[in-house]
Amino acid sequence: MPCRSGQACRQIRIRPGIRRVPMRKNVLVVLLLILTASIGFAQVDTGSLVGSVKDASGALLPNVSVTATNVDTGVHTAVKSDVNGNYVITPLHIGRYSVSIESTGFRKEIRNDIVLDVQQTIRLDFALQVGSVAQTIEVSGAAPLLETESASLGDVVTSQTVELLPLNGRRYTDLAELTSGVSKVIEGPVNGGSSPTNGNAGGSFAVNGMRGDQNNFLLDGIDNNSNDNGDVAILSSVDAIAEFKIQTSNYSPEFGRSGGAVINATTKSGTNRIHGSAWEFLRNDAFDSAQYGFGTNLPKAPYKQNQFGVTIGGPILQEKVFFFGDYEGTRIRSAQTDIVTVPSAAETTGNFSDILGGQSMVCGPNGDQPCFDALNRPTYTNEIYDPTKPQWYATASDSIRPPVSPSLDRQTSFRPPR
Numbered sequence: 001m002p003c004r005s006g007q008a009c010r011q012i013r014i015r016p017g018i019r020r021v022p023m024r025k026n027v028l029v030v031l032l033l034i035l036t037a038s039i040g041f042a043q044v045d046t047g048s049l050v051g052s053v054k055d056a057s058g059a060l061l062p063n064v065s066v067t068a069t070n071v072d073t074g075v076h077t078a079v080k081s082d083v084n085g086n087y088v089i090t091p092l093h094i095g096r097y098s099v100s101i102e103s104t105g106f107r108k109e110i111r112n113d114i115v116l117d118v119q120q121t122i123r124l125d126f127a128l129q130v131g132s133v134a135q136t137i138e139v140s141g142a143a144p145l146l147e148t149e150s151a152s153l154g155d156v157v158t159s160q161t162v163e164l165l166p167l168n169g170r171r172y173t174d175l176a177e178l179t180s181g182v183s184k185v186i187e188g189p190v191n192g193g194s195s196p197t198n199g200n201a202g203g204s205f206a207v208n209g210m211r212g213d214q215n216n217f218l219l220d221g222i223d224n225n226s227n228d229n230g231d232v233a234i235l236s237s238v239d240a241i242a243e244f245k246i247q248t249s250n251y252s253p254e255f256g257r258s259g260g261a262v263i264n265a266t267t268k269s270g271t272n273r274i275h276g277s278a279w280e281f282l283r284n285d286a287f288d289s290a291q292y293g294f295g296t297n298l299p300k301a302p303y304k305q306n307q308f309g310v311t312i313g314g315p316i317l318q319e320k321v322f323f324f325g326d327y328e329g330t331r332i333r334s335a336q337t338d339i340v341t342v343p344s345a346a347e348t349t350g351n352f353s354d355i356l357g358g359q360s361m362v363c364g365p366n367g368d369q370p371c372f373d374a375l376n377r378p379t380y381t382n383e384i385y386d387p388t389k390p391q392w393y394a395t396a397s398d399s400i401r402p403p404v405s406p407s408l409d410r411q412t413s414f415r416p417p418r
Contacts, residue, residue: 045221046091047116060085072271074319107131154247185212207261214260240326270313270322280308301337
């Protein structure tokens with residue numbers, strides 16, 4: 001409103017309202033987006049539990065609470081059955097689980113010792129008994145051996161197999177050869193890589209007749225393929241691998257980028273208890289025998305290889321947030337032993353007579369008499385003749401060259417090769 005004459009007035013400016021957002025909230029939003037993106041991307045290295053819930057008469061029970069509890073971490077994942085009595089719990093990290101079923105008017109039922117592997121779908125059907133919720137039926141047993149929820153073919157290599165079987169160079173991908181239809185393919189080193197822990201060390205395998213570079217490697221749900229040779233890009237430590245699955249055919253559409261196998265590996269996770277390990281593997285020429293063909297007179301080629309590392313995992317917040325880390329180092333000190341021929345002084349001038357034998361030739365009907373040339377001189381096996389001094393005999397068209405004598409000046413009688 002304009003000021004009147006003789007009155008004091010002041011101008012009031014109206015600015016748009018600006019609400020300041022605390023920095024803490026901005027950081028939390030960014031962290032939430034990062035964690036959500038990671039979880040959504042890594043679902044291919046998890047498993048699932050499916051099934052149906054019925055009563056004793058076979059009628060389907062809706063709205064029943066189904067809870068899967070990871071035994072090692074204590075993390076609970078709960079769902080309810082739908083109107084048809086079916087339930088699906090996914091994604092679940094691999095490990096040992098306990099599954100409980102609760103519904104009003106029925107006894108609580110618990111299934112223990114359910115081991116869930118990577119990319120596995122286990123079906124657990126329940127038939128609840130009428131009774132009080134305070135009553136509990138507890139069943140211990142392994143999951144069904146036949147997986148009826150997926151047509152994918154393949155094998156799971158557990159951490160016990162990875163750690164206990166001997167591995168030259170400790171490449172966990174070499175254990176893929178335990179699966180039927182897999183054969184080793186030696187393609188030689190690429191990119192100059194020779195370290196046994198380098199994914200580009202040249203070792204690969206073919207599945208069901210496909211090329212060795214047609215396999216698809218995943219690590220914790222993330223693409224782990226080398227761009228140049230189709231091998232694994234990052235080779236995780238053997239002690240850090242929880243398990244991996246080799247799917248050879250009929251795998252799900254999300255793995256359809258390659259014609260070979262899908263190698264889906266997952267690393268270990270922290271639990272509610274601090275745990276870890278330390279190791280070292282040694283190769284030394286002191287434990288090796290002499291190389292075949294070299295005999296015992298030549299020294300063995302020096303070779304010393306040390307692979308060592310540690311792992312550690314544990315809780316950050318009990319039953320909520322966990323950590324796991326590993327380190328592995330490789331040290332290789334090696335040399336190579338070869339047998340080479342060094343030319344003698346005579347051989348450098350073109351005379352290779354020193355490598356020929358001096359055994360006499362045999363003649364006669366019984367092969368027991370020495371042989372003679374046309375000038376009645378004894379001849380020898382692999383004998384060298386001087387091409388510059390022919391001697392004529394019998395007729396002018398017949399000639400013979402004399403053997404080289406030990407006192408011959410080889411420098412003037414032989415020409416060095418050009």
